[in-house]
Amino acid sequence: MTADGYGKTSQRLERREVVKALLAERGELLVIAGLGAPAWDATDAGDHPLTFPLWGAMGGAVAMGLGLALAQPGRPVLVLTGDGELLMGMGSLATVGAQRPRNLSVVVLDNERYGETGMQASHTAFGVDLAACARACGFRCAALVTGMAQVAALRADIHRAEGPLFVQIKVAQDKLPLVLPPRDGAHLKNRFREALLGTDAHFRR
């Protein structure tokens, strides 16, 4: 065992291609993007008022997606995050499992690295199987995706909202150019609420 983990994963997809495919024809989709690379990937696919890119709250993306899914049961909700961010909030998989909202999907872009802090190996590099954890926590479907051909079907499953769904996608470890979303949290919150609830949201009591 080295600092890089137990060994190589055979098939790694290109993360920006994966995210563009998942967010294509997004329709009613509401998206939470975990901090770091997933937020840059989502922004590269096209910044959108109904994509909330996190700049902090590490470990909170799944719980945040759950709150949103419970508030909007008629809309598909996607939490798009990384292995490190998800590992910090593992308990939230059980919290989702105890609620089982059908409209929630969690997709983990797993590069087995903490990308923003120097590409240190994460627990998935040492064999931790996140999909198995999600299955054990009660997700209706939990799977590992290893080919781009499966990504189109995954996009359809997200919109079908027969979850909660958990998918782990092994992605390449290349550091890609930063594509930064807005970082003003109040603006991100307001534009999301306005796009989803209308300008009426600002007048609610």
Place this chain on the structure above:
Amino acid sequence: MTEHWSEGLHRLFGQQNIRQVSFVPDAGHAALIRLCEADGRLRAVRLTTEEEGVALAAGAWLGGDKSVLLMQSSGVGNCINMLSMLSVCQVPLAMLVTMRGDWAEFNPWQVPMARAAGKVLEEMGVLVSRAEREEDILALAEGTLRIAYNTLRPAALLIGQRLLGAKTFDN
């Protein structure tokens, strides 16, 4: 028969249109949790750790739902970093915190967070008030809910251990 304050709080949640109530179970909140779980108008969400309730509230707010987080004073310590998101994003949340470690406590491990809870919340931008008398709980809780959702800030009410009764650890 006079109403228990947990029934008053539950009624307040209905009046204030609270849609999600999250908690790590605490004895002090047991009656309120039962009432929320039985209430078909709101979603009672059990958490594995209290910080999930903070993130949950942010997601709920994006979706148009008001929420309340119920926790014990020890749980405040588990929320610290996640509370950053509420102040940065100006997301409101009302927190009702039942105190351990501040009156007649048996368990030494509860005391440090009791001392720290109010200060830590304030340092993270939360408006904090404290109920030390049973007759004050409902008015202060209503104030906490209203100030949170009117002024778009996190706000917490700390409910003192003396009015909850200390856990005795007797068999």
